[in-house]
Amino acid sequence: MFNVLPLNQIRDEDSPLYGQSIINLARLIRLSFPVPHGLVITPPDAELKKAIKRFQTTNPEIFEQNFKIIKDEFLNIPVPVLLTEHLRYQSIDADKLWQGLLTNWLEEMRSVLWRLGYEIALTQPLSAQPVIFTGPIATFGQAYHDKELDKVLITIDKGGLSVDQETEIEELVRRANRKLFLPQVYDWIVESPGKDLKIVKLSPFTDNLEKVSSDYKSTNKIKLKDLPKVKTAYKVWADLSGTLTVNPNLDGIFISGDQIPNFDELVFKLVETGKSFKHLPLIFKLSPNPKLTSLQAEAYAFCKHKQDLANLELVIPAVRSVKELSEVKQLLSAKNINRRGNKFWLEIATPENILNMSDYLESGLDGIILKLDQLAVQIGCQIGDFRPVIKMVQQVIPILHTHKLPFLTTGILSWNSDLLQFFIDQGGSGVIADLPNSYFLPEYINFLETRTFKKRVNSDSKE
Numbered sequence: 001m002f003n004v005l006p007l008n009q010i011r012d013e014d015s016p017l018y019g020q021s022i023i024n025l026a027r028l029i030r031l032s033f034p035v036p037h038g039l040v041i042t043p044p045d046a047e048l049k050k051a052i053k054r055f056q057t058t059n060p061e062i063f064e065q066n067f068k069i070i071k072d073e074f075l076n077i078p079v080p081v082l083l084t085e086h087l088r089y090q091s092i093d094a095d096k097l098w099q100g101l102l103t104n105w106l107e108e109m110r111s112v113l114w115r116l117g118y119e120i121a122l123t124q125p126l127s128a129q130p131v132i133f134t135g136p137i138a139t140f141g142q143a144y145h146d147k148e149l150d151k152v153l154i155t156i157d158k159g160g161l162s163v164d165q166e167t168e169i170e171e172l173v174r175r176a177n178r179k180l181f182l183p184q185v186y187d188w189i190v191e192s193p194g195k196d197l198k199i200v201k202l203s204p205f206t207d208n209l210e211k212v213s214s215d216y217k218s219t220n221k222i223k224l225k226d227l228p229k230v231k232t233a234y235k236v237w238a239d240l241s242g243t244l245t246v247n248p249n250l251d252g253i254f255i256s257g258d259q260i261p262n263f264d265e266l267v268f269k270l271v272e273t274g275k276s277f278k279h280l281p282l283i284f285k286l287s288p289n290p291k292l293t294s295l296q297a298e299a300y301a302f303c304k305h306k307q308d309l310a311n312l313e314l315v316i317p318a319v320r321s322v323k324e325l326s327e328v329k330q331l332l333s334a335k336n337i338n339r340r341g342n343k344f345w346l347e348i349a350t351p352e353n354i355l356n357m358s359d360y361l362e363s364g365l366d367g368i369i370l371k372l373d374q375l376a377v378q379i380g381c382q383i384g385d386f387r388p389v390i391k392m393v394q395q396v397i398p399i400l401h402t403h404k405l406p407f408l409t410t411g412i413l414s415w416n417s418d419l420l421q422f423f424i425d426q427g428g429s430g431v432i433a434d435l436p437n438s439y440f441l442p443e444y445i446n447f448l449e450t451r452t453f454k455k456r457v458n459s460d461s462k463e
Contacts, residue, residue, distance in 0.1 A: 252283065372410065
C-alpha cells in the first residue's frame with residue numbers, strides 16, 4: 001500500500017513495513033544523531049502485483065513481452081498528491097523522483113520474478129525507499145568499525161576530510177553501534193566546506209565476515225547465499241568498487257579508482273580481491289583525476305609485480321584524443337607499466353572515441369569498455385530512444401571483431417533489455433553491473449541468448 005511518512009516518524013514497530021535499515025536510521029534521529037530530514041515512501045505494490053498476476057505465465061519469452069506492457073502501465077501511475085504535498089518546500093522535481101522510484105520498484109520485482117518465481121514475487125513486499133534531503137554534497141563516503149582491529153575504517157568516495165572530521169566520524173560510528181547493538185556500515189556526507197557531517201544511510205555489517213588482516217593476507221567479505229551458476233557467452237562483471245559484499249558466481253570483477261583514492265586502501269582492495277578470485281580477471285580503472293592517476297598507477301604496479309596478481313588488468317579512463325592516450329601511456333611506462341605483461345583496456349565515452357577507434361587501436365589496446373550512459377548524453381538521446389547509441393556503436397563493432405578485442409558495456413543503459421539484446425546479438429563480451437544486478441543478470445542473459453539461438457535456428461530451417 002502506498003504511503004509517505006517523514007523519516008523521523010518511523011518507529012521500531014514499523015520494521016516489517018519499512019525494513020531494519022530505515023528503522024535504524026529513524027532511531028538515530030530520535031537519539032539526536034546528525035541525520036538529515038527525509039521521507040520514506042512505500043510502493044504501490046498492489047497495482048504492480050495485480051498486473052503481474054494478470055499476465056502470469058511460465059514462458060520466459062511471453063513474460064518479457066508482457067513485462068513491457070506492465071512497465072508502460074506502471075510508469076503511467078500519476079504522482080500521488082501526498083508525495084507532492086511533502087515535496088512542496090523542497091527543490092525536487094516530483095515527476096522525476098516518482099518515475100525513478102517506479103523504475104526501481106519495477107526492476108526489483110523483475111529481479112525477484114527471474115530469480116525466485118511468481119509464487120514468491122507475488123507475496124514478497126517491495127522495498128520502501130528513503131528520500132533524504134541534502135544540499136550540494138562536497139564530500140561523501142562510508143565508515144564501519146572493524147572489531148578485530150578495534151578501529152573505524154573510513155573510505156572517501158569524493159572530496160577530503162580534516163583530522164577533526166575523521167575523529168568525528170570515528171566517534172559517531174562507535175557511539176551509533178552501541179545504540180543500535182549490531183554493527184553497521186554508515187554512509188556519511190559533508191554538504192559543503194564548513195558544514196556539519198551527516199549520516200544518510202545504514203546497511204548491516206554482518207558477523208559472518210572473513211576478517212581483515214593488515215598484511216593483505218585475507219579479505220573482508222559478507223557471505224551471501226550461493227546461487228546456481230548460470231553459464232552464458234555474454235559475461236557479467238561485478239563492480240565491487242564500493243562494497244564489501246561478494247557474489248560467488250562471477251565471470252569477472254571491476255574496481256574503479258574513483259571510489260578508493262587512498263593508496264593503502266586501494267592496494268588492500270586490489271590484493272585481497274585478486275587473491276580471493278585468482279580464477280577471475282580483475283580489471284582496475286585508474287581515476288581520471290590527474291592528482292590521483294600517478295599514485296594509483298604505483299598502487300597497480302605494486303599489486304601486479306610485488307604481489308604477483310597475474311589476473312590484474314588496467315583500465316585507462318576515457319580520454320579526448322589519441323594524443324591524450326599516448327600521454328597516459330607515457331606516464332604508465334615511466335612506472336614500468338607497459339603491454340609486456342599487462343593488459344590495457346580503454347573507456348569509450350565520446351563520439352570522437354568512436355569515430356577514431358582505428359587510431360586508438362593502433363596505439364595498442366587489449367579491450368574496450370563502452371560507457372553507454374555518457375555516449376547517450378553526448379549524442380543527445382531522448383529518454384527511451386536509444387537508437388542513436390546503437391547506430392553509433394554499430395560503426396565500431398566490426399573493427400573490434402577484426403582486431404579480436406573484447407568489449408564490455410557499463411552504465412545503467414547496459415541493463416536495458418533492448419540494448420542488452422543488441423550487444424548479445426553483436427557478439428559483445430559482457431556487461432559491468434552493480435552487485436544486486438550481478439545476481440539476476442546471468443539468468444536473464446541466458447534467456448536472451450537462448451531466444452537468439454532459437455531465432456537463428458528457425459531462420460536457417462526456413463532457408
